[in-house]
Amino acid sequence: MRIGVVGATGAVGREMIEELAESSLTSDVKVELFASPRSEGETIAYRGETLKVNAYSLEKVKGCDYILMSAGGTFSKAHSPAISSQDSVVIDNSSAFRMDPKIPLIIPEVNGDVLQGFTQGIIANPNCSTIQMLVAINPLKLKFGLKMIVVATYQSVSGSGQKGIKELSDQLQDYLKFEKPNHVLYPQPIASNVLSAIGPFEDGQNCEEELKMVNETHKILGLPGLPVLATSARVPVFACHSEAINVQLGREADLEEVKQAFKQAPGLIYNETTSQSELPSPFHCTGKKEVFVARLRTLFGEPRSEWFQFWNVADNLKKGAATNAVQILEHLLKNKSS
Ligand SMILES: NC(=O)c1ccc[n+]([C@@H]2O[C@H](COP(=O)([O-])OP(=O)(O)OC[C@H]3O[C@@H](n4cnc5c(N)ncnc54)[C@H](OP(=O)(O)O)[C@@H]3O)[C@@H](O)[C@H]2O)c1
Structure with a gap:
C-alpha cells in the first residue's frame, strides 16, 4: 500500500x-x-x-x-x-x-x-474548532437530545499554519526589544492582543470561522435547523484551541448524568478537578490526541437543568x-x- x-x-x-x-x-x-x-x-x-x-x-x-x-x-x-x-x-x-x-x-x-x-x-x-466541539457535544446529543449551542472559541495561531506561528514569534521578539510589532498575516498584531473575528465577515455579520462551525455542525450532526451561536477569537497562544461551550439539551438532566455521558465518550477526557493548576489548558494539552473537557456546570447551580456550561481544549494540529x-x-x- x-x-x-x-x-x-x-x-x-x-x-x-x-x-x-x-x-x-x-x-x-x-x-x-x-x-x-x-x-x-x-x-x-x-x-x-x-x-x-x-x-x-x-x-x-x-x-x-x-x-x-x-x-x-x-x-x-x-x-x-x-x-x-x-x-x-x-x-x-x-x-x-x-x-x-x-x-x-x-x-x-x-x-x-x-x-x-x-x-x-x-x-x-472538518474545521479544527468544529471537531473538538462535536467530540464533546455528540455524546450529549445521543443521550439527551440537543436544542441549542452557544460557543466562544479562543483559537491558537497554529490554526493559521506555519505563517501564524511565525507571526506570533516575530511579534513577541519585537515586544521584548520594545519595538512596535509588525503585522503581516492578521489585521492587528496578535502578540498581547485578542482578535474577535477569524477570517472575513461572510454574511455581513458573522466571520468565516463562525459560519464554518455553524454549517459543519449542521451537516455532521444531521441537524440542519439547530441554532448554533458561535463567536471565534484568535488569541496569542501557539497551539491548542479552547472553547467555552453552553448547550441546551433536549431534556432536563442533572450534573451526574452529563458527567457520565462525558466519561463514556470516545476520544474525550473528562477532568473533574477543582484545582486551578490542573485545569486543562493549552499548556497541558499541546501534543495530545484527545479532547479535554472540564468546568462542567448547570444553569445557576440548579440541581436539574436543560442548560449546561463547560470548557473544552484540544490541540488543533492533532485532533483538530x-x-x-x-x-x-x-x-x-x-x-x-x-
Ligand atoms: N493549522 C490547523 O490547525 C489546521 C486545522 C485544520 C485544517 N487545516 C487546514 O489544513 C491545510 C494546511 O494547513 P497548515 O496549517 O498545515 O498550512 P501551512 O503550515 O501553511 O502548510 C501548507 C503546506 O502546503 C504546501 N503547499 C503549498 N502550496 C503548494 C503547492 N503549490 N504544491 C504542493 N504543496 C503546496 C506547503 O509546502 P511548502 O512548505 O513547500 O510551501 C506546506 O507543506 C489548510 O487547508 C488548513 O486550512 C489546518
Missing part, C-alpha cells in the same frame, strides 16, 4: 507524518511526502527512516491508495478531484469540499458510520487536523478488512 502526504512540510502535514508513524500501519506500507517545489529535497524523519520531500505532481502521486491532503483550499480544489479520479482516496484537511453534499465530512467518533461502503473519492476533515485525518484512514482500513 502507498500513502501520500501532500503538504508534508506544513504545520498539519508534519503532524500527519507523526500520526502515521504512531498508527497501526504495518511496516510494508510505503509513505511518500509531497509539497511545493520550494521544499523539494527536504527530509523528514518517519519511523527511524529519512524520507525525502518531492515536489507535487499528479503523475508522482499516481498509484497512491490514500492521499492525506493538507496544502490549503485553493490547491485542494484544483487537484483533489483529479487525484481521486486516479483511484486514490483523498482525505482533505481544507474547507474546499466540506459543505459539498456528496462529500462525507467525518469525525470518526461522531459519524464514522457514514463511511460504511466508501471506497473511492474525497473525504473532508492530523489525528482526525489519520483516524479516518484507519477507519477506512478497518472497514476494508472487515
